[in-house]
Amino acid sequence: MKRKVIKYHGTSVILSLALLFLFAAGASANAEIPGITGPTFNLETGTASFPTPDGDSLFVWLYGDGSNAVQYPGPTLIVNQGDTVTVNLTNTLSVPTSIVFPGQGEVTDPAAPSGTPGLLTREAAASGGTVSYQFTATHPGTYEYHSGTNTELQVEMGLVGAIIVRPAGFNQTTNRTAYGTPDSAYNHEYLFLLSEMDPYIHDLVDFGFMNLVDNTEAFPVFWFINGRNGVDTLSDHGVPWRPNQPYGALARTRPGEKVLLRLIGGGRDQHAFHPHGNHSRIIARDGRLLSSNGGTSANLATDQFTISPTPGGTVDAIFDWTSKGLGWDIYGTGPGFQHQCNGMNLNQGPSPGIDPDTGEDCEYHGVEIPVSLPGLQDLTFGGWYSGSPFLGQFGQLPPGEGGLNLNGGLFFMWHSHNEKELTNFDIFPGGMLSFVVIEPPGTPIP
C-alpha cells in the first residue's frame, strides 16, 4: 500500500503569528459563566416544551428570571461572598413549589410571613403563589439550588440551577479566583451541570397523569450538560433556537491558561466526567477548598482524569494544557512552520521550560512528529479535525470532511465516561458530551 506523509500548508503560520502579536497584548479576554447577579433575585416558575435531538420534545417545569423565557437549568445566580441574598419566587405551576439552597446555612424569611409551610421549606402555592427566602452567602464556591417540594419529581421536571459565590476581593479583570487563593486563580471558567431525564415521566405529567408517576422506575435516556443534550452543548450561549436552554457547554482556552471547571451533580445519578487532554486538579468539593491548612491553599488537591460529582454535590477543578513532555513540536517543524520557543529559533536544539506565551515545551522544540500519518484513503476524519496534527495549522482533507475547527485548535472531548450517556434516546452520539478547544495563542476568547 502506498504511504505518504500528509503535506501541511504552512502559509497560515504567518497569519497565526500576526494574530498572536495582535492579541498577545490584549489577551485578557476570558470566558465567564453567564448568569444573573444579585443580591436580590426575582425568580418565577413556568412550563415549557423543549426539543430533544431525537426529534421529540420534553414537557418541563423550569425556573426563569421573570423577564426572559423559563430555562433549563434555572438562571445561574452569581453573588459575592458575604452578600445577603434574597430570592423571591412566583409560582405559575399548577402545583406548589419552592427552592432549597443546599450548603448555604440558615435560610430565613425576609418578608415574614411568606409562602405556606411545606415539608422541607416554605412553598409558593400553585397558580400564582409567592414565597421569599434569604440567606447569607458565607462561603465562596459552587453550589446548586432546586425545588424542595415533591423533589423527586420536580427536579426531574427541570427545577434545578447553579449558584456561584465569588470570593471576597474577586475582580473579573484583575483577580479571578474561585476561593480567593492563588491556586484557585483561573483565566476561563465554565459550568458543567450534569443531569438526566426520563421522557416517560414527562409525558405522564404532560398528559395529566401525575398520579401514575413512579419514581422508583425512572430510567433516564436523555443526558444533559447545562440543560442541553450533545451536540447542542456546543452551540453558543443564548442561541435563539434554544429559548429554554440558554447555556452552552463548549470550553475554549489557550495553551498554558487555566480553566476552572465548576461541576454540579444536578440529577439523581452519578456521572463520570472525563476531560480529555490533561488531568484536572480537584481543588474543592461542595463549596469547600480541599485544604488542611486553614484555607491558605488546596494542599489536599489531587489530579484526576475522571471527575464524578455525586448527586447534589459539586466539584471545582483546574485544567490547563501545554505540550509538556509531548516528545515532538506541537507547532510543527520545517519550512512554513517557523516559530520561536522562549525566544529560541526553530532547530536551535532543546532547552528546558514551557514557553509562557505558546505553551510549547522547549525541550522538544524543532523535534519532528515521530511517525508519518496514513494516507487520506486509509483514514476516517472527524468534523473537528483541522487536517493537521499541529496547533494552529490546517491540512489537506478530502472534500466534505472537517470544517468545524475554525482556528486550527486541538479539540478534546469532555464527556461522561459512563458512555451509555453519550446517546440521545438510542441515538449515538449525543448526551453528556462537549469539548474543550485548545485554541492557538492569541485567539480571542470568548
Place this chain on the structure above:
Amino acid sequence: MKRHKIIFMIPLLMALLLIAGPPPSAWGAAFVQCPEDQDGDGIPAVHPRTGAVLDPDDTDLPNVSCMHLTGGDGWVTMGDGEELYVFGFSDVTGIPQNQVLTKGIFRTNSPAPTIRMREGDEFYLTLTNVGTFNRPDLFDPHTVHYHGFPNASAIFDGLPESAVAINQQASITYYYNNREPGTYMYHCHVEATEHMQMGMLGNLYVDPIQNQTGIGGTVESPDTATQAGQEGGSGPYGYVYNDGDGSTAYDVEYPIQLQAFDKVFHDASRDTQPLPFADMIDTYPTLNGRGYPDTAVAGNLLPPAPNSCGGDTVFCEQPSSQPVSSLITANVGDRILLRMSNLGIVQHYTITVMGIPMKVVGRDARLLRGPDGTDVVYETNVVNLGGGESTDVILDTNGVEAGTYFLYATNLNYLSNNEEDYGGYMTEIVIASVSP
C-alpha cells in the same frame, strides 16, 4: 441509527463485491513504524511487556517500546457458559507485518492485551484494522484512546471526532512519550458507546523510574538495595509511583479491570440487528473479561467454540481470547498491588475486599499527595469506580491468616452472570502461609 443505514446498504455492498471481487487491499500488508524494527519486517527487537526477544536481527533500543495491535472481532465465554460476540484488540507484535492481515483476523482478546511500559519510554503503538470477520457488512474504523495520557495531542488521542480513525485493512502508528507513571487504561473511541460495549477495552500501565533507580539513585547509578526486583535490584518487586520513601512498594500485582457486557446488545450485533443503546444494562459484569467463577481460574480460559474456526489453522493460532486471570495469589506478608479500573459504560460500581484492609495509594495515575506533598493516602474497605476511573490499592497481608478471601462488588445484584447467581464482579484472593 448508523447501523440502520448500514443494513440497508448491505445489498448494495454485496453487488459491489460481486462486480469488483474482493477488495485488493485484503492481500496488502500492515504498516508498522518502529525505530526498533531496523530490518523493516514489522517486528521489534523485543516485546515491550514480556521482554521476550522477537527479532534477533534488530537492536533493542533503550527507552523505545513498540507494539502492534489489530482491531477486529471474536468470541468470549461468560461465567454461565454463554458465548458472546465481541469486538476487541489482539496483540500481533512478533507477526511479520505482511502476514498480519490474515493472521490477525478474528483473534480478539478480552480484555485487550495489556500494555506495560516504563516511565521514559517512547511508545510506538501500531493499530491495524483487520475488519470484523463475523460482520462483513460493517466497515467500522477503529482507534486507540490512551485514557489519561497527560497533555495529549489531538492526533494521538484516538478520538475520531476530533482527529482520525483507521479504516479497515490499514494501519496507523500512535506515538506516546511516557513521562507520568501510573495505572491507565485504553479503549477504542469510535462510536464509543458501541465499540466499548462490544469489548474494545484494556489495561495500560507505566512503571515509575524509581523501579530502575531505587530510592535516591539514578538510572546510571541505581541504589541497588532499593532498586525494584523486577529491574534486578534487591528492593521490593516494584513501586507504583515515584514515592521517594517506598510507601508504594509491592510484592505481587494484579489487574482488576471492571468491564460489563449487555447480552442483548452483543446478540443484536452478532445477528445484524438494531443496537439497543437506551435499554443497555450490565447483564454480564466481568473482571478482566470474565465473570466469577471464571475470574478465579488460573491462567487462560479455554477459547469458545466459534474461535476454533472449524479447524482453519490460520484462525486457530490464538490459544485463548480470555487470557487474563483475576485469581489473586500471595504469601502471608506480601503487599498485593491491585491496579483497579472501571471501563464499564453504564454506571459506577463499588469494590470491597473482605478481611484485608485496602490502602489507596493512587488515583487516576497519580500518587495520592497534595501539591505541596501532603500525604492523602488512606485506608478503606470500599473503592468506588466510575467509568474511566482508576485506583491503586495495596493489600498488606502482614499478619493476615492464610486462607481464601474475596474481592467483590458491593452492588450485590451484580454478583451474577446474566440470570445465574453467584457470579459477576467477584474473585478470590488466596493467601498461602510461608513455612518458617
